[in-house]
Amino acid sequence: MWKQPYFVIGFSILAFFLVGSFVYEWIWGNVPRQIYYVMENGRAVEGAPLSPSWQYPLGTDQYGYDLLGKLMLGAKYTILAALAVAALRMLIAVPAGYILGIYLDKHRKWLSSFADSMHYIPLTLFAAYVLTPVLWMPEEGFSTTLWERIAIQVVMMAILTVPIVSILIANEAALLKDKEYILAAKTLGAGRLRIIRKHLYPQMREKIAVLYGQQVMETFIILAHLGLLNLFLGGTKVSYDPLFGDPPMSISYEWAGLFGSTFRYLQGAPWLPLMPVLFIGLAIFSVSLMMEGYLRSKKPKIKKIANPHKTIRSSNGTVNSYGRKWCG
Amino acid sequence: MKALLNILMAISGIILAGSLPILIAGWLLGEWRWQAYFESIRTTLEGLWPIGEITFFNYRAGQEIALFPNVSAYIVYSLEILFMALIAAVAVSLVLTVVTMLLAEKVRERVKMVLYFLESIPDLLIIMLAQLLVIVFFKQTGILISKIAVAGDDRIYWLPALCLAILPTIQLYRLSMLTFQEEERQMYVELARALGFSKVYIVLVHMFRNAIISVFFQSKKTMWFMLSNLFVLELMFNLPGIMLFLSGNMHPMGFLVAIFSFFLPMFLLYSFGEWFFISRRHKKAVA
Numbered sequence: 001m002w003k004q005p006y007f008v009i010g011f012s013i014l015a016f017f018l019v020g021s022f023v024y025e026w027i028w029g030n031v032p033r034q035i036y037y038v039m040e041n042g043r044a045v046e047g048a049p050l051s052p053s054w055q056y057p058l059g060t061d062q063y064g065y066d067l068l069g070k071l072m073l074g075a076k077y078t079i080l081a082a083l084a085v086a087a088l089r090m091l092i093a094v095p096a097g098y099i100l101g102i103y104l105d106k107h108r109k110w111l112s113s114f115a116d117s118m119h120y121i122p123l124t125l126f127a128a129y130v131l132t133p134v135l136w137m138p139e140e141g142f143s144t145t146l147w148e149r150i151a152i153q154v155v156m157m158a159i160l161t162v163p164i165v166s167i168l169i170a171n172e173a174a175l176l177k178d179k180e181y182i183l184a185a186k187t188l189g190a191g192r193l194r195i196i197r198k199h200l201y202p203q204m205r206e207k208i209a210v211l212y213g214q215q216v217m218e219t220f221i222i223l224a225h226l227g228l229l230n231l232f233l234g235g236t237k238v239s240y241d242p243l244f245g246d247p248p249m250s251i252s253y254e255w256a257g258l259f260g261s262t263f264r265y266l267q268g269a270p271w272l273p274l275m276p277v278l279f280i281g282l283a284i285f286s287v288s289l290m291m292e293g294y295l296r297s298k299k300p301k302i303k304k305i306a307n308p309h310k311t312i313r314s315s316n317g318t319v320n321s322y323g324r325k326w327c328g
Numbered sequence: 329m330k331a332l333l334n335i336l337m338a339i340s341g342i343i344l345a346g347s348l349p350i351l352i353a354g355w356l357l358g359e360w361r362w363q364a365y366f367e368s369i370r371t372t373l374e375g376l377w378p379i380g381e382i383t384f385f386n387y388r389a390g391q392e393i394a395l396f397p398n399v400s401a402y403i404v405y406s407l408e409i410l411f412m413a414l415i416a417a418v419a420v421s422l423v424l425t426v427v428t429m430l431l432a433e434k435v436r437e438r439v440k441m442v443l444y445f446l447e448s449i450p451d452l453l454i455i456m457l458a459q460l461l462v463i464v465f466f467k468q469t470g471i472l473i474s475k476i477a478v479a480g481d482d483r484i485y486w487l488p489a490l491c492l493a494i495l496p497t498i499q500l501y502r503l504s505m506l507t508f509q510e511e512e513r514q515m516y517v518e519l520a521r522a523l524g525f526s527k528v529y530i531v532l533v534h535m536f537r538n539a540i541i542s543v544f545f546q547s548k549k550t551m552w553f554m555l556s557n558l559f560v561l562e563l564m565f566n567l568p569g570i571m572l573f574l575s576g577n578m579h580p581m582g583f584l585v586a587i588f589s590f591f592l593p594m595f596l597l598y599s600f601g602e603w604f605f606i607s608r609r610h611k612k613a614v615a
Contacts, residue, residue, distance in 0.1 A: 110333070117338030119548050120591040122555035125571065126345065129583055133353040144356055152356070217448065224452055225560050229575065259452070263564070270460055277453045284448040292444065 007293025013286035014079065017279075021075035032069025032253075035060060049269040059271045061262065067271065071279055074253030079283060081154060081233055081254070082223060086215035088158035089165060094208060096162065097169025098196050102177065108170055115163035123218075124225040127160055135231045137238040146252075150234045157219065165211065172207065173200050206298050213291040217284045224280050227256030228263060255280050331599050338595070342587050343369060346580040372580040382585070384577050399573065403589040405483060406569035410558055410590075412485065413492035414551070420493075421500035422540075429508050429531045436505065443502040447495070451557045455491045455564050462487070477566045488565050492557055499550050500543070507539045507546070514538075541605045548598065555590060 001007055035056070038046045052059040058067040100108055134144075134152050142149070173196075176182065182199055190198070223233060230236055233254040255276040262272035347368040354361030375382065383392045384399060393399065428439050459476045466472050474487035511517065512535065520530045562571040574586040 110337070113330075113334045114337045114341060116334070116548075117341045117591075119552045120338065120555075120594055121342065121345070121587055122559050122571075122590070123552070124556040124559050125574065125586070128575075129578060130345075130348050130352055132578060133349045134356060156352075221450060222556075224450055225556060228452065228560055228563055266456060266459060267463060270456075274453070274456060274460075277450055277456065281448060281450045281453055284450065285445065288445060288448045 001294055001297040004293035004297045006289045007297065010286040010289030010291075010293060013282060014290075017072075017075040017283065018079055021072050021079075024069065024072040028069070030073060031065075032073060033066040034064045035066075036064045049265070049272060051269070052271055058275050059269070061272055062265065062269070067258075067275055070253045070258060071255065071276060074255050074258060075279075077150075077233055077252045077254035078220075078223060078256065078280070081150065082216050082219040082283070084154050085157045085219045086212055088154060089162055089215055090208065090212050092158065093162050093165035094169055096166040098173055098200065100166060101170035101173030102192050102196060102200075105174055105177075108167075108174060112167045112171065115167040118161070118164050123160065124222055124229075127157060127222055128226060128229050128231055130156060130160075131226065131231055135226075135235045137236055139240050142235060144235075146234050153233065157222065161215075161218075165215070168211070169204070169208070172204060176200055176203055206295065209294060210291055213287050213294075216287050220280050220284050220287075223254075223256040224259060224277060227258075227260030227276075230260050232257035232260060334599075335595060338591065342584065342591065343373070346372060346583045346587075349578075368580055372584060375581055376584075382581070384573070384582060384585075399570070399585065402568055402570045402573045405567070406558065406562065406571060406589070407593060409485065409489050409492060409561075409567070409569065410554065412489040413496065414554065416489065416493040417496040417500055417550075418547075421497050421504060422543075424501050425504040425508055426531055426536070428505060429512075429535075430527055436509070440502060440505055443498055443505070446498050447502070449495070451491075451495055452560060452564075454494055455561060458487060458491050459564070478568060479566075481568075484565065484567070488561055488567060492554065492561055495557065496550050496554050499553070500547065503546055503550070504539065504543045507542050508535055511535045511539045541609075544601055544605065551594060 033056075035050065036047065038050060038053075049062045050056055050060040050064070056066055056068070058071065060066055061070065100111065104111075131153060134149060134156070144152070177195075177200070182195060185195060185199060226232070232252075233256060234252050236257075259273050259276035259280075262269075262276075265272045266274075347365050350361055350368050351365050354364070383394050428436055431439075462473055462476050475482065475484045476487070478484055508531070517530060517535060520534055521527075525534075558569075559571040561567065562569040563575065566572070570586050570589050574582050577586075
C-alpha cells in the first residue's frame with residue numbers, strides 16, 4: 001500500500017492539511033494575520049478584501065484576515081469531521097449489515113425497500129432539515145457547547161445514511177453466503193459468527209475500505225452544501241440585532257463555513273468562496289487517490305487483466321442488488 | 329402489490345422523518361418529546377386535507393400563497409430543470425460510451441481513470457465557475473449568454489440544467505463504461521464476433537440492449553446525488569423552484585410537500601422502468 005504512488009500522494013495531501021493545521025495554530029496562534037489596506041509610497045492602494053498577492057497568496061477576506069491562514073486553521077475541523085462521520089457510519093452499518101444479511105435474511109427484502117425510499121430524499125435537504133435546530137443559534141444563544149454541537153452533528157450525519165449503507169453490506173453478505181466454500185464451512189460445523197468473522201469479513205475487507213472512502217467523499221460534499229445554507233460545522237453564530245446584524249458566521253474556520261459565509265462575494269472577490277471549495281475538492285481528490293492506490297496495491301495481478309475500478313463498482317452493491325432483481 | 333407496499337413504506341418513512349426536528353430539539357434540552365412529535369405528525373396529516381386549502385407563507389411575495397396553483401408552479405419548474413439535465417446526462421453519456429467502446433483497450437482505461445478523478449470535483453465549484461465564466465465573457469464581449477440569477481418572474485433554463493448535468497454525465501459515463509466492458513466479456517459477444525459482425529454493430533445492437541438495463545438499475549444513486557445538486561443549484565442561481573421554496577418553509581408540511589413533489593415522479597419513473605425491463609425479459613424468455 002505504501003509503495004503505491006497514488007496512495008502516497010493522496011495520503012500526503014491529507015496529512016499536509018491536517019498536520020499543517022495543527023502546526024499553524026501552534027506557531028501563529030488561532031487568529032490569522034490581519035491587514036486592512038496595502039500601502040504603496042505612503043498611499044493606500046487596496047483595501048480589504050485584498051486580492052491574492054505574493055504576501056497573501058490567497059488574498060484576504062472582507063475584514064482583512066489572511067485567507068490561507070483561515071483555511072489552514074480550519075482544515076483540521078473539516079477533515080477530522082468528515083473522517084469521523086464516515087467512520088462512525090461504517091461502525092454502525094457494518095455490524096448491522098452482517099446481522100441483516102446473515103441472521104435476518106427473511107426480512108432483508110422489505111427492509112431494503114424501506115431503505116430504498118431514502119433514495120428519493122435529497123441528502124443535503126434531509127441533513128439541513130434535521131440539523132437546523134442543532135446548529136442555528138436561537139435568539140437566546142446556544143444551550144449546548146461547541147464540542148457538544150460538533151459531536152451531535154457528526155452522529156446525526158453518520159446516522160442519516162446508515163440504512164442505505166447497511167443494506168448494501170447486507171446484500172453483499174447475502175450474496176457471498178451461498179458460495180460453496182461457505183456452505184462447506186457450514187457443513188463442517190462453523191457457526192454464523194465464525195462465518196462472518198473468518199470468511200465474510202476478510203472477503204469484504206477491501207470493499208468495506210472503499211465504501212469508507214466513498215462515505216468520506218460524500219460527507220465532504222454534504223458539509224459544503226450545508227455551508228451554503230449557513231449551517232456550519234459546530235453551529236452558526238447569528239446576530240439578532242435588527243440594526244447592525246452581522247452576517248451569520250462560522251465559529252471555527254472550517255471550510256464549509258468559509259465558503260458559505262462568503263458566497264455573496266463571488267463577483268467582487270471570487271477567491272473568497274472559490275478557494276474553500278477548491279480545498280474541499282482537493283481533499284476529496286486525495287481520498288479518491290488513496291482509494292485507487294489501495295485497490296492497486298491489493299490487486300497487482302488483476303490490474304492488467306481486468307480493471308482496478310471493478311471492485312469499486314461492485315462495492316457499492318447496486319450491481320449485485322439490482323442486477324439480481326431482474327435476473328430472477 | 330409489491331409496488332404498493334413499497335410506496336406505502338416510503339410514504340410513512342417520509343412522514344416520520346418530517347417531524348424529526350421536534351424530537352431533536354427536545355434531545356438538545358435532554359428530554360423526550362414523543363408526545364409533541366406525534367402531535368406534530370397528526371396536525372400535519374390533518375392539514376393535508378382538503379388539499380386545495382393548503383397555504384404557505386412565501387417570503388418572496390411576502391404573503392400567504394396557495395399550494396395550487398402557486399406552489400405547483402415551483403414544482404414544475406424544478407422538475408423541468410431536473411429532467412432536462414437527466415435526459416442530457418443520459419444521452420451524452422451513452423453516446424460517449426458507445427464511441428469509447430470502439431477505441432482500443434488502453435485508451436479506454438485512460439478514459440476511465442480520468443473520469444474517476446473528475447468525479448471528485450465538487451458540484452459547487454462547477455456552478456461557481458460557470459457563473460464566473462458567464463460574467464467574464466460578458467465583460468469581455470458584452471454578450472450575456474445566460475442570466476446567472478433569477479430576479480422576479482423570469483425563468484432561466486439552459487445554464488442551470490447544464491451545471492446540473494455535468495457531474496451525473498461523468499458518473500453515468502463511467503458506470504456505463506464498466507457495464508459495457510463487463511458485457512463485452514460475455515460469450516454471446518465472442519460468438520457474434522466469430523460470426524463476423526462488425527464491432528460497431530455488436531456494440532450498438534447486441535451489447536447496448538443488455539447493458540442499458542443494468543445501467544438503468546444502477547442509476548438510482550446518481551439520481552439521488554442529482555437531487556442534492558438541484559438543491560444547491562436552486563440556492564445559488566436563486567431559481568424559484570421547490571427547493572428554494574422549502575428553505576423558506578422549514579416545517580413538517582413544507583418538507584412533506586417538497587419531498588413528495590420529487591418522490592412521486594421519480595418513483596413512477598423507476599417503477600415503470602423496472603416493470604418495463606422485467607416484462608421485456610420475460611417475453612424474451614418465453615419466445
